[in-house]
Amino acid sequence: MNIDLSGRTALVTGSTAGIGFAIAHGLAATGATVVVNGRSQASVDHALAALADVLPRASLHGAVADVGTAQGCAALAAVAPQVDILVNNVGIYGPMDFFETPDAEWTRFFEVNVMSGVRLSRIYLPGMLARDWGRVVFLSSESALNIPADMIHYGFSKTGNLAVSRGLAKRVAGTGVTVNAVLPGPTLTEGMRAMLQDTAAQQGESIEQAGVAFVKAQRPSSILQRPATPDEVANLVVYVCSTQASATTGAALRVDGGVVDSIV
Structure with missing residues (x-):
């Protein structure tokens, strides 16, 4: 299968390292113009240099913004006002006992893991709909289904990704825009x-x-x-962003290595 995203612009949040970096690499390799996002200029510059080193012909741009805040999302949109592909990858995690998790930590996880994708989808989806083509992908987790007892606040936020992505897919039904969630396991x-x-x-x-x-x-x-390796997760995301995935929408696609013990 030859995935060609030439002429498309993709934004991957939190893409200076890890799964996000692998997704940025995978999309750039298909010919897409990729906007790399991180919270510091140093991390963005480092990621851009690493990508350019292995993909010297790639079209790459950097956008420094903390998308865990409304102001950061607005700043990102000012730098990258139009995208065809939005990968809501940014996320935080960490174990903490339920009885020791304060309100502020629940709010922080919600803002970064859920509201970043809500705000950016609200910003970019209208343009995708006007052009009748677009891809929105939320990086959820197997923890959205297997809620970890030591990270209930994290599991809750990842389940939120599933609710938002499914609802948005219904909201844009009948268009050339798809919305999906991808659920990695341990990576x-x-x-x-x-x-x-x-x-x-x-x-x-x-x-x-x-x-x-x-x-x-x-x-x-x-x-x-x-x-899994980050590249193995990225491979599924790149496919979901492709023209070939035009009939895949409203889905929760697992790349969890079979951790979730379910046949559906």
């Missing part, structure tokens, strides 16, 4: 590597081996039996 990002570093050193094993042990212990229902 070997820089954040996960950092989390596993001490354990790997103590056990005298590689980060990859520690990742396998983590999945088997913490996600025993996994069929893949290892963490």
